[in-house]
Amino acid sequence: MEMHKQLNKPIFVVGSPRSGTSILSWCLGHHPNMFPVPESNWMGDFAVNLGIAYQIGSARGDYSILSAMDVQDDEVFAAFGRTINELIMRHQKDLEKKRETRCVELNLDRRWLEATSAVSGPKKRWVDGTPEYSLHIFGLRKLFPDARFVHILRDVRAVVCSMLNFYRVAGTQLVRNEEEGYRYWLRTVRACVKAEQAYGPSVVHRIRYADLVDTPESAMRSLLDFLAEPYTTRCLRPLKQRINSSNVSPNFNAEDSTTNPAVVKEATQLCAEIEETPQAAKASSTAADEMEAAFRERVKYVASAHKAYQKARQIIDTLKKSDLPSDAAIEAMLPIANSSLSRKP
Amino acid sequence: MQERVNKPIFVVGSPRSGTSILTWCLGQHPNIFPVNESTGIGELALALAVCYQTKTGLQPDSLWTAMNVQQEEFFAAFGQTINEIILRHKVDLERRRWEEAAGPNAAHASFVTEQSISVSKTRWVDGTPLYSFHICGLRKLFPDARFIHIVRDVTSVVRSMLNFHRLAGVSLVGNEQEAYDYWFRAVSACLLAEQAYGPEVMFRLRYSELVDQPEGSLRALLNFLGEPYAPECLIPLRKRINSSNVPANFKLGESGTDPLVIERATRLYAKIETAPQPSAISTIAIDEIEATFNAPINQVAILRTEYAKAHARAQRLANEVQRKRATIRALQARRWRHKLRQFVFGQDAVP
Numbered sequence: 001m002e003m004h005k006q007l008n009k010p011i012f013v014v015g016s017p018r019s020g021t022s023i024l025s026w027c028l029g030h031h032p033n034m035f036p037v038p039e040s041n042w043m044g045d046f047a048v049n050l051g052i053a054y055q056i057g058s059a060r061g062d063y064s065i066l067s068a069m070d071v072q073d074d075e076v077f078a079a080f081g082r083t084i085n086e087l088i089m090r091h092q093k094d095l096e097k098k099r100e101t102r103c104v105e106l107n108l109d110r111r112w113l114e115a116t117s118a119v120s121g122p123k124k125r126w127v128d129g130t131p132e133y134s135l136h137i138f139g140l141r142k143l144f145p146d147a148r149f150v151h152i153l154r155d156v157r158a159v160v161c162s163m164l165n166f167y168r169v170a171g172t173q174l175v176r177n178e179e180e181g182y183r184y185w186l187r188t189v190r191a192c193v194k195a196e197q198a199y200g201p202s203v204v205h206r207i208r209y210a211d212l213v214d215t216p217e218s219a220m221r222s223l224l225d226f227l228a229e230p231y232t233t234r235c236l237r238p239l240k241q242r243i244n245s246s247n248v249s250p251n252f253n254a255e256d257s258t259t260n261p262a263v264v265k266e267a268t269q270l271c272a273e274i275e276e277t278p279q280a281a282k283a284s285s286t287a288a289d290e291m292e293a294a295f296r297e298r299v300k301y302v303a304s305a306h307k308a309y310q311k312a313r314q315i316i317d318t319l320k321k322s323d324l325p326s327d328a329a330i331e332a333m334l335p336i337a338n339s340s341l342s343r344k345p
Numbered sequence: 346m347q348e349r350v351n352k353p354i355f356v357v358g359s360p361r362s363g364t365s366i367l368t369w370c371l372g373q374h375p376n377i378f379p380v381n382e383s384t385g386i387g388e389l390a391l392a393l394a395v396c397y398q399t400k401t402g403l404q405p406d407s408l409w410t411a412m413n414v415q416q417e418e419f420f421a422a423f424g425q426t427i428n429e430i431i432l433r434h435k436v437d438l439e440r441r442r443w444e445e446a447a448g449p450n451a452a453h454a455s456f457v458t459e460q461s462i463s464v465s466k467t468r469w470v471d472g473t474p475l476y477s478f479h480i481c482g483l484r485k486l487f488p489d490a491r492f493i494h495i496v497r498d499v500t501s502v503v504r505s506m507l508n509f510h511r512l513a514g515v516s517l518v519g520n521e522q523e524a525y526d527y528w529f530r531a532v533s534a535c536l537l538a539e540q541a542y543g544p545e546v547m548f549r550l551r552y553s554e555l556v557d558q559p560e561g562s563l564r565a566l567l568n569f570l571g572e573p574y575a576p577e578c579l580i581p582l583r584k585r586i587n588s589s590n591v592p593a594n595f596k597l598g599e600s601g602t603d604p605l606v607i608e609r610a611t612r613l614y615a616k617i618e619t620a621p622q623p624s625a626i627s628t629i630a631i632d633e634i635e636a637t638f639n640a641p642i643n644q645v646a647i648l649r650t651e652y653a654k655a656h657a658r659a660q661r662l663a664n665e666v667q668r669k670r671a672t673i674r675a676l677q678a679r680r681w682r683h684k685l686r687q688f689v690f691g692q693d694a695v696p
Contacts, residue, residue, distance in 0.1 A: 037412075049392030076430060083426045087414055094413035 008085040009146045013184030017094040018190040019154035026128030030234040032121025034079035044136025051299035081143030134188035137195040151192040154209035156271040178256035182267045295326040350467040351428045352489040359531040360474040361505035362497040368472030373577040378466040390482030416559040424486030480538040494535040497552035521599040528562040529610040540630035549622040
């Protein structure tokens with residue numbers, strides 16, 4: 001159909017937060033055929049919600065519109081993905097205008113604005129660098145069957161350091177403590193590795209952060225090759241200006257005594273393992289099935305979240321109604337009880 | 346982008362008010378094809394609203410804010426997508442119906458050919474009664490949609506609802522009170538939409554008129570839809586109306602029904618009988634219907650954090666219970682030790 005001629009091959013840069021997802025998105029955004037969009041962190045949930053709506057719409061078998069019309073869920077997802085793509089492409093100019101006027105406020109490098117705008121080429125693809133999308137690759141692929149994913153991998157210790165220092169730049173905390181940092185890294189990287197296995201190197205491309213820093217040109221060449229875009233040195237420009245925005249102080253001590261050593265061990269082991277073994281060369285249908293099952297599970301979970309919420313409220317109400325004293329009374333009572341307990345008889 | 350006709354028709358009202366038969370009637374029109382109850386679209390509008398609002402309300406540089414995508418455009422774009430999917434698949438839908446109907450009913454089989462529907466029919470009609478509660482969201486998705494509010498007297502509806510299981514095998518409502526309440530809620534939602542959007546968008550049709558003067562009411566209805574009159578639309582009315590088969594001896598008056606619920610519904614019906622549909626748009630009603638649409642969005646948006654909070658609080662209270670039990674046990678143990686010491690060393694041993 002003529003209306004669907006518009007190119008719909010977005011690029012998602014995934015991986016753990018503080019692994020270089022933002023800088024790599026900006027690098028790719030310097031390419032004449034790609035422009036960077038702000039982190040959206042929206043489409044993963046959207047895919048899940050669409051899954052729920054589809055379920056409702058096809059729950060009644062032939063009586064419901066979707067089943068009666070032989071509309072497969074892949075088609076519904078892809079149609080909505082196209083709509084998102086069209087909205088984004090249609091509003092590219094607005095995004096540039098806004099960036100122009102608010103670049104100080106948004107903490108954008110003014111030098112990058114021209115390179116990432118339509119002036120530098122008829123950009124037909126967009127790049128999104130939302131790290132959370134590591135956990136939503138399945139849903140994103142349903143929305144955008146031709147999307148490409150770049151998995152940027154950085155050493156877990158460096159990532160955790162950077163996470164803990166993040167609030168210095170952003171003012172908000174990414175993780176509360178070291179252990180959370182390790183866990184966050186594990187969760188996102190595991191999801192990305194699973195996607196590498198599930199979809200193979202034609203859909204997911206792994207790039208090492210170290211390679212991007214040490215041998216930027218060859219790293220970028222193979223990345224652009226994967227994206228089927230011609231190589232241009234422009235994509236290296238942001239790397240020269242700055243990389244790693246969290247400013248880890250050299251004497252920062254990453255050791256935290258409350259951190260569970262098992263988690264650290266697990267993460268460092270996985271990190272070493274991934275460093276040693278190259279990306280899987282073939283797509284595995286087992287891994288793909290696993291990812292699909294996880295998505296269906298998520299749809300079910302979100303659909304039932306409301307019920308779970310009601311249940312939690314009920315628990316609170318029953319607990320309140322039981323003969324428990326009020327919170328304040330408990331708080332006041334506890335020290336008394338504790339001191340009387342600790343006193344030697 | 347190629348612009349397609351995107352003016353769907355939604356038949357709303359309480360269930361068992363004739364929404365299905367009217368959908369079929371309109372579906373006989375040369376420009377309208379019927380889709381069965383679609384149901385999911387209302388939820389989808391809500392899901393879209395959640396996604397749009399939660400990610401724009403928070404940060405100034407979030408995707409849709411940064412890209413200056415306004416809410417109207419956002420919703421309409423997805424409505425267009427739904428419209429396209431439905432139009433693209435109408436051939437499948439008709440083919441399936443054609444195959445099902447071809448055997449016993451030859452007249453039905455000759456009523457359409459794939460060619461004729463795929464070329465000529467440009468609008469679809471949906472008869473999901475549940476959409477009575479989603480009119481605001483549907484209008485966001487389909488700004489040019491038209492709504493027909495079919496209203497039937499509450500007593501007949503309640504009787505029909507209570508006998509629905511005979512036909513469908515599943516119950517629509519648990520008891521009489523629920524039936525009255527369902528009618529009241531659905532009709533109230535439709536009346537609010539009538540006030541909010543006016544007679545250009547909403548058309549009220551009495552079920553009794555459809556039965557007594559089918560031609561006159563369909564003429565008025567098609568006029569409202571901007572479609573020429575087509576006598577084919579009357580065909581389904583000749584065959585059957587009211588599919589719930591209420592037995593002649595079926596009587597209402599279940600014990601335990603709250604008389605206030607009945608009164609509230611019958612009073613509303615009496616009001617509808619006497620007063621015609623409002624001819625002007627009320628801004629108060631618009632605000633109200635928007636607020637009703639937004640309420641669950643905010644609820645869904647905060648659901649996750651609220652759930653986490655509620656869960657944490659439940660956990661904390663459970664921990665308090667445990668702590669308190671432990672304290673009591675410890676104090677009891679201490680009391681026993683105290684008594685034991687008194688027993689062994691005598692009264693003097695304890696200060």
